[in-house]
Amino acid sequence: MLDEKMLAALNKQINEELASAYIYLSMAADFEDKGLKGFGQWMQLQSQEEVSHAMKIYNYINDRGGKVELTAIAAPQKTWDNALKVFETTLAHEQHITGCIHKLVDLAIELKDHATNAFLQWFVSEQVEEEVNAGEILDKLKLVGQHTNGIFMLDRELGRRQE
Numbered sequence: 001m002l003d004e005k006m007l008a009a010l011n012k013q014i015n016e017e018l019a020s021a022y023i024y025l026s027m028a029a030d031f032e033d034k035g036l037k038g039f040g041q042w043m044q045l046q047s048q049e050e051v052s053h054a055m056k057i058y059n060y061i062n063d064r065g066g067k068v069e070l071t072a073i074a075a076p077q078k079t080w081d082n083a084l085k086v087f088e089t090t091l092a093h094e095q096h097i098t099g100c101i102h103k104l105v106d107l108a109i110e111l112k113d114h115a116t117n118a119f120l121q122w123f124v125s126e127q128v129e130e131e132v133n134a135g136e137i138l139d140k141l142k143l144v145g146q147h148t149n150g151i152f153m154l155d156r157e158l159g160r161r162q163e
Contacts, residue, residue: 002066003111009104010057010116011069016100017054019073021047023093026076027086036151038159039083045161046090053123060119083151087138094134098127 002010028043061068080086101123108117137158144150 002061002064002116003113006107006111006113006116007061007066009107010061010066011071013100013104014054014057014061014068015071015073016097017050017057018070019076020093020097021050021054022073023076024050024090026078027080027090030079030086031083036083036155038155038157039086042158042161043086045163049163053126056122060116064115082146083154084138084141087134087141091131091134091138094127094130098131101127 024043024047028040028047031037031040031043058068077089080089101120105117105120105124108114108120137154140154144154
């Protein structure tokens, strides 16, 4: 059985993950509107990945005898000036999520909830990957600047993402 504080924190993290999905889907829509289908596809897949993260926590709560409680998700930003701004936002958001995961781990340690701590270690590793991926694309965008050819090449590269 989950401690009530841990249960509340995990439920809050489900909301964070679903909000992430919503943000990335909004980014995908903005890219699609601007004719950058590869960037859009990358963000759609990122959105789906965030839903899968929420579902991992959802299933864990249920497996541990807790009750999932969903809360409202705020409307995301709808447009960004350019791809660079999108990925600056993406990296900052992933850093926020990393902080949320670390707080969950800290709470699990405080409560001596070894099972939840072990469960959360997957998310700790996943967040390293998330920050690296966003950071690498951001670095490429900084190198490319506003050169149209470079943006289109990166759009094609990101469109190859499969999962």
